[in-house]
Amino acid sequence: MxxxxxxxxxxxxxxxxxxxxxxxxxxxxxxxxLAYVEIEDVPPFRRLKSEGQTSSASFALIGLDGPSDDAEVRRARMEAMRADPCPALFGTDLPADVIPIAYFGEFRCPFCRTLERDLDKLLADRGDAYRLVQHELPIFGPASELAARASVAAARQGRQQDLRRRFMRTPLVADTSSVLSVASGLGLDVEQLAKDMASPEIQAELDQTRALADLFGFIGTPGLVIGRTVLNGAIPVSVLRQVAEDEETLPLPVC
The missing domain is CATH 1.20.5 (Single alpha-helices involved in coiled-coils or other helix-helix interfaces)
Incomplete structure (x- = not known):
């Protein structure tokens, strides 16, 4: 003993x-x-040169089936986003004196959990200086896509973060009934949630997030855009804080 x-x-x-x-x-x-490099074709954004840890779909399977059926559609969406990504990235009601943080995550991504804890610390320190905007980027197949739909739909009831975090603690969320069971346990309006999950508006939001991810080069999760700075992967909390502080020295609004 x-x-x-x-x-x-x-x-x-x-x-x-x-x-x-x-x-x-x-x-x-x-x-x-920290070292940054400008993203020439997506001004005013820049990229942190160093990268963090990411989760992605198995590279062993990439390319075996040839290009996906929606490759051209995805490219068109990405190009349409290039001229003015800010409304989709940060929302349209952002106060001029707040630094926006767009977070691209996936509930099965272990590195996302680490980064989310660090984001919570950052927001706890200076919550009035930042606004976090959640983007669901499912990369691990149908179960992830289903959970992402539920997360986006839950945002309409003001319970997105509650549902996301419950998903992360639930061993098996693989079908609609299990998703709705988790949502019911949190007190969400399950009938409305199911209706919203199947709506074209939710699909459009997920398509928009995918277009943003393609534009900024997020092939895995997590991904962050803090103000003007694009970051790939879960980075140490000290780097996260320094990026945020560097952004505070730049003029607002971001774009």
Whole structure:
């Protein structure tokens, strides 16, 4: 029993140390700032040169079936978005003095969970300075797409984050009945949710998110656009905070 307790304490210490190291501002400690590169064909956006950890569909399967049937449609949607992505990315009611954060996630993505915890810390520190806009980017097949539809539909009842986080703690959300069961447990209007999930408006929103992801080069999740800065993957919380602080030095509104 003593050995087990000791092992648990050692493991807990290692985990705490890892998270503590993630939170340190390494760029500042080493005297280096973050490096950005302009995205020439999508002004005024820029990309953080370093990338984080991402979840994506298996690369072993990519290309085996040839191009997808909707490849040209997706390209057309992306190109239509290029001239003015901001309304779709950040919404149309953004206050001029707030830095918007567009978050592209998927409920089965383990790195998304880490990043969401860090985003919660950022918003807790300076919630009045930022606004988080959720984008569902399902990449793991039909079950993910179903959960994404439910998440977008739940936003119409003001319960999107509640439902998303419950999905992340639920081992099996694979069909409509299981999705509605989870929603019912949270007290959502299940009949309205099911109706909204099947609506063309929800499909249009998911198509719009996919077009934005294609435009900014998100082939996996998570993805972030903090103000003008595009980030791929889950980055350390210290980098997340520094990007946000760098954005605060730039003029608002973003676009």
């Amino acid at each position: 003593t050995i087990r307790r000791r092992d648990v304490l050692i493991f807990g210490g290692i985990v705490s140390a890892i998270y503590g190291l993630r939170a340190l501002p390494w760029q500042r400690l080493t005297g280096r700032g």
